[in-house]
Amino acid sequence: MSVLETYEAQVAEGALQDDPVQRAVLPELERIRAAVAQPVRRGWFAKKPDPVPGLYIWGGVGRGKSMLMDLFVDTLDVPARRVHFHAFMQEVQAGIAAARERGIEDAIQPVADKIAGEARVLAFDEMQITDIADAMIVGRLFQKLFDQGVVVVTTSNRVPADLYKDGLNRDLFLPFIALLEERMVVHHLSSDTDYRQDRLAGATVYFTPLGREAREAVDAVWQDLTDGAPASPLTLVVKGREVVLPAFHNGVARVTFYDLCGSALGPADYLAVAEAVRVLLLEDIPELGRSNFNEARRFVTLIDALYEARVRLVASAARRPEMLYLEGTGAFEFERTASRLREMMSDGWGA
CATH class of the missing domain: 3.40.50.300 (P-loop containing nucleotide triphosphate hydrolases)
Known part of the structure; x- marks a missing residue:
């Protein structure tokens, strides 16, 4: 045909x-x-x-x-x-x-x-x-x-x-x-209709606490956005470094917190992720504080990059945004990140 x-x-x-x-x-x-x-x-x-x-x-x-x-x-x-x-x-x-x-x-x-x-x-x-x-x-x-x-x-x-x-x-x-x-x-292609946003319209995109229910909820979103199609890893090379997104299909990526924040990545790496991905499913965000300060700092940088690029975020986390980072250096500054997370959870974000 x-x-x-x-x-x-x-x-x-x-x-x-x-x-x-x-x-x-x-x-x-x-x-x-x-x-x-x-x-x-x-x-x-x-x-x-x-x-x-x-x-x-x-x-x-x-x-x-x-x-x-x-x-x-x-x-x-x-x-x-x-x-x-x-x-x-x-x-x-x-x-x-x-x-x-x-x-x-x-x-x-x-x-x-x-x-x-x-x-x-x-x-x-x-x-x-x-x-x-x-x-x-x-x-x-x-x-x-x-x-x-x-x-x-x-x-x-x-x-x-x-x-x-x-x-x-x-x-x-x-x-x-x-x-x-x-x-x-x-x-x-100048359509006013955002079909990906339509799929997420009115849906919960932030799941807490961590556990089986959160994993199943994120999995359901992934299956819906990818129509159940098989995913494959996407490797981005940034200034000679490899940034691996373990599951990727048609602009939708699924990663864990430690995939992106557990190693020494920086702003250029997160900008490359934000350029390559239109929807990011970010799982297993832990409580943040003194014990994982470096990971928390990277998380802030990642959210800033996703926010500026208006990437749609689906996340599972130990606690709601305002309660993720309560003690330690940077807790006050994290209020801006929590505010951005709240905004990214709202209907119409990324449009």
């Missing part, structure tokens, strides 16, 4: 809510599906096919970008790869390192060759650049992929011009933005 037929079938089944803003992007997805479905003529005198422009869909969180990507990939009859952008770049970095170890001068070329040999279409979730190493690679990599006929479809929360905004040596990154705008159609 075409992309439109698939969308309408799911609306008729009640699996999707009909949305005119989502419908507006379907012709672009169908354009790509139909183009890559055409057989490629081979031989000495075969005309090289015209490049198929890709698609860059950007817009606010919860507007259905990932759903549209899933729907599109399901209609394809050619080899395709559906992957979160951060995970993809981790694979690319590893491939480049391996090529350099073999003494290959242009280490990006074999990586691009392998990707092009495996997929006609690359479908990315959440394109964003936070790491200088990625910023220096993507331009050359994508040029090689485009030259080999790979079609890229991606979602992002940012317009291309805002990628890697304020990043180190950003002037070296600007040709990549120009390449995206030249080789891809940029489409703004």
Whole structure:
């Protein structure tokens, strides 16, 4: 079926809510599906096919970008790869390192060759650049992929011009933005409806005390937000350090307090998490005080990063926000964090 037929079938089944803003992007997805479905003529005198422009869909969180990507990939009859952008770049970095170890001068070329040999279409979730190493690679990599006929479809929360905004040596990154705008159609998904917020509207998102009931409640939220789909870890590399989110699916991550606050992470790490995640399920927040002062300080920094990025938070904790940190250095300052936690628990947060 075409992309439109698939969308309408799911609306008729009640699996999707009909949305005119989502419908507006379907012709672009169908354009790509139909183009890559055409057989490629081979031989000495075969005309090289015209490049198929890709698609860059950007817009606010919860507007259905990932759903549209899933729907599109399901209609394809050619080899395709559906992957979160951060995970993809981790694979690319590893491939480049391996090529350099073999003494290959242009280490990006074999990586691009392998990707092009495996997929006609690359479908990315959440394109964003936070790491200088990625910023220096993507331009050359994508040029090689485009030259080999790979079609890229991606979602992002940012317009291309805002990628890697304020990043180190950003002037070296600007040709990549120009390449995206030249080789891809940029489409703004400007829906006023936040479907992810709708799922959490009116729901409890802070569970206390810790225990079986809290674990089961968070698990129920996770199952609802991910539709029971299998999760996989997401590894972010920040200034050479690895930050691992153990469970991740379509912008939703599930971690424990000690995953993010139990080791020596800092503001840059938490900013990268806030960039990569739109909903964070944070479990097992303990009572905070003198005995775990360093972890508590990291927790404050994490909440600040999530708050500024307007990430939706679902949490389980030993006590309610105002009672989490009652004694020790920093207890007074924690009042601001408690206030932010309260605000992040309210309906409409993250919209």
